[in-house]
Amino acid sequence: MHTGVARRPVQGVDYRPSGMAYLNDAPHTAQDLALLANAHAKLKLLMTMFPNGVPQTAKDVASLLPYVNPLKGTANCAEISLAVRSVLLGDARVAGRSPGNNMNAFPIAGPQAIEKELLDAGNRAQGNVQLMFPDGGGHGLNAVNLHNKVWWVDGQVPAIGDAISSNVGGNWFFTLTDRGLH
Structure with missing residues (x-):
């Protein structure tokens, strides 16, 4: 049923x-x-x-x-x-109009903890990051380890950078979606 x-x-x-x-x-x-x-x-x-x-x-x-x-x-x-x-991962995909930002991610201490997890997982490791702001809003983005350097990828903006502010208020969530190639 x-x-x-x-x-x-x-x-x-x-x-x-x-x-x-x-x-x-x-x-x-x-x-x-x-x-x-x-x-x-x-x-x-x-x-x-x-x-x-x-x-x-x-x-x-x-x-x-x-x-x-x-x-x-x-x-x-x-x-x-x-x-x-x-x-x-090499699979061309585009985003439509789906509302919401819940990616079933797990609580994590912040960007430094995400970077450590990605670096420990190896080259090409990646994951989904979810920020939940104190006002109830949120935002989802990605983080990826490319050649032992973590990059923060926001496809909505679109932008990629090697740093993200740890001063962003709210709670951080992360799911390691793909382990790297060692």
Whole structure:
């Protein structure tokens, strides 16, 4: 017997990230779906420049980020984080209009603890980061170890940087989604 909340079928499932079943998909217009499909095609083509389609450097990642959030959503960070994770693994995915930011991450002490976990896990280790602010808001992003340097990736902005402020108020959550290659 099904007792869960009925969810809207995911539109554009061929080019959106796996894990969408955990998010509530918002309605998309035909124009939205065309933008998603076009961004996916461009992203897929760009990724052919990298070995096995996998970006190797922060510069590579930065070159792909403008295509991850083609609808310029501002309340879809969980889906964007899932799409960035896929892109870092060599699977071209783009984010649509799914609201919410719950990524089922676990509490962690802050950015230094995340960096340690990624560095200990090895090159190409990555994870989803979730910040919950005191006012009840939140934001999701990614962190990845590229050649023993941790990079913070925010596909919503889009931006990649090697530092994040530990002064961000609120609670930090993290899930190591992929172990590195030692």
